Amino acid sequence: MYRLIIVDDEQIVLDGLKFLIEDTLEDIEVVATASSGREAIAVCENYNPDIVLMDIKMPGINGIEAIEAIKKRHIDTRFVIISAYEQFEYAKQAVELGVCDYILKPINPKKVTDVLNSIKNDILVERNQRLREIENKEKLKKIIPILEHAFIYSLLLNTDYRDELIKYQDLFEAKKRKGYVMVIEFGEGKHQNLHDKIGTGIIGQSIYPKVQSAIKYKCKCIVGPMIINQITVLVYENQTESEYEQRIKAFEIADSIYNSIKKLVDSNIHIGIGSCYALEKCKNSLEEAMFSLNRITDENIVHINDISQKNNSNDDYTYIDIKEDETHIIKLLEIGDKERLVNEMKTFFNKVNKKFHGDIVEVRNTILELMVMVLSCSYRNDLQEEIVGYSSYLNELNSLDSIVSIQNWCLRKVSYIVEQVQSKKDKHISRVVLNAKKYIDEHLNEDLNLIDISKEVSVSPQYFSKIFKNEIGQSFVEYVRKKRIDIAKELLKTNKYSVKEICYKIGYNDPNYFSRLFKKLVGVSPTEYR
Structure with missing residues (x-):
């Protein structure tokens, strides 16, 4: 049903139009009539009409002035001018105000019905379009978190995430071409055992939607899923400031997120922040954020560049180098080159051990990251649990109490897996x-x-x-x-x-x-x- 108001200072015109419309157009309801511009403004406030038939020449506020006032409050209302005057100036003003049509007196009934039917069709098209837009927004609201999670998984698993990145920039209409990663961890940090991490993760999943909303409220970003007890976030950034200013800004955003989440979660919260990069290189920022998170001691939030300033280290073997070596090891595993793989891993162990000065916790954490990638490779090559024994790896690794035993254990596991990968490939060679x-x-x-x-x-x-x-x-x-x-x-x-x-x-x-x-x-x- 369409709501219509008739405005004219002649009662005979009001009555005639009301009778014509109600008699010939069943889906249009004449909700009110008015005899002056001032009265028209008032009844439009009360009835919010879809269509107004407006006389131009009336005492006091004329039709053009009334339309101008009404449109400020009711931008979707359609107007049709009715007048015995054919002055060009009135028509010009009407066009400028977006009036739909112009009907001259004496009124032709067919002209009225044709004009109103045309306006009804326009309104129907617009309503359907709005309905589709609402439905699309609802669908987009449901699918965006799924795509966000897919992007973060691609980032974490070291796969090519550039296609996903383009999708997000289109979906979010993101104009920024740079960004940085922050990793939010719930629980006691790097010394927390696996059982406690999983428990914290389960608790975190229950309030994840609220945490996600709190993060998105603070910045333009992509929020990943809760993985065990961590959430990975890519924050869009212009990087127009100096490195120091950008770091301060990132820290302030992280601090604001920290305070918001603390109101939702009864748990310790730590945040590691990476440097700002071009978005296609945001993998580097992820590695730095993880590195920062693993270096947290008494702080709640640490930026990678603050660590560099604090340590003032000349160590050439960076965390990015570690990830590149890990990626190379996985490539050798995929190829099935056991001899080179073992040699590369021995070199990798030596560099990691030297970097962390024999700190068993740091070495174990690094080997754990590598083994997650190794197990992911095993899964991609369809190696089953009974062959590899995925479920026991974490307990086995946590039970080792020396760097030598960790290295030997890792070499045995990876050597066995590369043999299984190669054996499986040999069986499927055409x-x-x-x-x-x-x-x-x-x-x-x-x-x-x-x-x-x-x-x-x-x-x-x-x-x-x-x-x-x-x-x-x-x-x-x-x-x-x-x-x-x-x-x-x-x-x-x-x-x-x-x-x-x-x-x-x-x-x-x-x-x-x-x-x-x-x-x-x-x-x-x-x-x-x-």
Whole structure:
């Protein structure tokens, strides 16, 4: 039903229009009539009409003035002017006010019904559009937290999050291109045992919506899910200030969030904050935030740059370096290169132990981060609980009381998992890839290229490249390089051949290129390897 008000200083016009509309248009209700501009303003306040038929020439406040006053309070009301006057100035003012139509006296009944039907259709379209907008907002409100969580998971699992990032910038209409990460932890901090962390996490989940709202109220951000006892937050930032000013601003936001959450949660709260980066590099800020969180002692909030100032350390092995080494280790695990994996892990242990000066808590926390990534890799490769024994890892690691025992335990576990990953891949290798591997192994001393191998196994180069990488975990080029370098290592151990002779035996024509490649993959030159 549409509400309509008629305004005219002639009673006969009011009565005639009221009768015409009620007789011919069932879905329009004439809720009131008025005989002056002042009276029209008053009845519109009371009835909030959808449509007003307004006479122009009336004593006191005229129709144009009345429309102007009414529109300030009722912006969605449609107006139709009724008048015996055809002056251009009135029509011009009416157009400027957004009047829908202009009906001249004497009134043509068909013109009235046509105009009102047209306005009804316009109103209906607008109402439906508003309804869709409301429905879309409700849907968006439900889906945004899901997308936010997916983004944070991508960030935490070290996967490519750039596509998700573009979605958020579009959804939130975010114009800022920089940001920083803060990690909020509930409980007693890094020395809290796993059981207590899970208990805190369960309590936190029950009030998570309120915590999420409190965070979003303080800043423009993406809020991740509660994972055990932590929430990861990406805060948008312009970074127009100096580093120091930006750090102070980030700390003030964190402090405000801290105070809001303390009112909701009966638990200790700690917040680690990373530096501000371009959004596509926010992974760096996440690592710094985690690093800051793990360095909290008596404080509730710590910024990464405050730690740098406090420690004034010249340690070149940063937390970002640790994450890069961990990522490299996982790549070797995926490939199934056990020998290089073990060597890389031993080097990693030495660097971590040196960095933390033998602090077993710090070393254990770092190894725990690595093992979470290792178990995630195992899961992606479909290794089951009965094979890997995921559920016992945390208890086993927490029970170890020396750095040596932690390192040995980690090496045993990772060595076993890489064997299982490789075994599972070997079982699923297709006949095409098996034939290709056999051909490559038998012709390593020759010039090998993707097109020739593809012809040998009768598939297109594009398809062969794809299935080879999917099934082996290495590209064709990477696989050939590794096989040749492995043979070179064995030949070097015999001391029977010169470096140049070995270069030619494994299919390379340039000894300098071979030496550079060998050092890149092995870590030392061929001469040093002997």
